[in-house]
Amino acid sequence: MSIRAWTFLFVGLSFSLYLFIAWRSRVRDTRGFYVAGQGIPAAANGMATAADWMSAASFISMAGIISFMGYAGGVYLMGWTGGYVLLALLLAPYLRKFGHFTVPDFVGDRFESNWARGVAVLCAIFVSFTYVAGQMRGVGIVFSRFLEVDITAGVMIGMAIVFVYAMLGGMKGITWTQVAQYWVLITAFLVPAITINIKLTGQPLPQLGMGATLLDHGVPVLNKLDKIHADLGFASYTDAFVGSRLRSL
């Protein structure tokens, strides 16, 4: 089979799976729609959240920004992931305990202020808009490559599919779809990362591979990356960026 046929097969299978899940978990009441009737097990919720971390934006642009910016790109990694800690410690438990569906609802009631509610609404819209814009661009690029249409058409097709399963299943459908996506994504992440790592450094764990030595040249991977950066005229990959220099301390 050609690569194109394989791509169609895999994309077709995974989308049928997502749509099937959405159809099976379709809901009719508000509680089901916004909070999945609170019947999702913790592990499944964790997987759905992890699938959010590994979304189109991280799949396509995180790798790019980290290799482009080198050390400074690490700030995005830390902020991106560290935000989950803030969410888990400061917001999520109280949202649940207050029994509200949305963050503005919670903030407004917690501080008994419509101003606070308004600020939370603005933040939510701004954050969602930025996030969706990035994601949709990513979806558009993927679909345009895969179906060989232009990016705008790719965005439309992607939105249509998301619309169908979000409308059908609400948070319940989305969460279970995300659980399926978690397994698809983690496989798609790990297979190339481990394969490339074995090929370059001769052992399977990518986290260690980064600090290992290249089999072909006998040079450490990080030194090679530093050299590539230097050759391209950027600062060395592993050197802390200028704004972070507190040498005297």
Next chain:
Amino acid sequence: MTQDAPSLDDSLTQDPRARACIARYWRRNVALMVGLLAVWAAVSLGAGVLFADTLNGVRIGGFRLGFWFAQQGSILVFVVLIFVYALVMGKLDRDHHAELQALGATTRDEAGSSR
């Protein structure tokens, strides 16, 4: 909606023992949060950014330490922090819930016997 918090009748919220229990719960909750957030800031902003250059002088395996914290270490610590929070808060919730339930039972008994 959710009924996660123990449902307290008015007599129980007036009970000083119950109030002390709730105040203790909140103090422990805040202490845990402050502790975890201090680690959170130390590994990312501290080790990964502010003191990265100093830590880069130390090498562990093939990594310079500051760089390792920025690219891998801080993220691993974040995951651990979330697990620790979930486990400790789960236990705290259960313990205090049980304590309040016990207090509620004794309050009802006292009310029942005085009647």
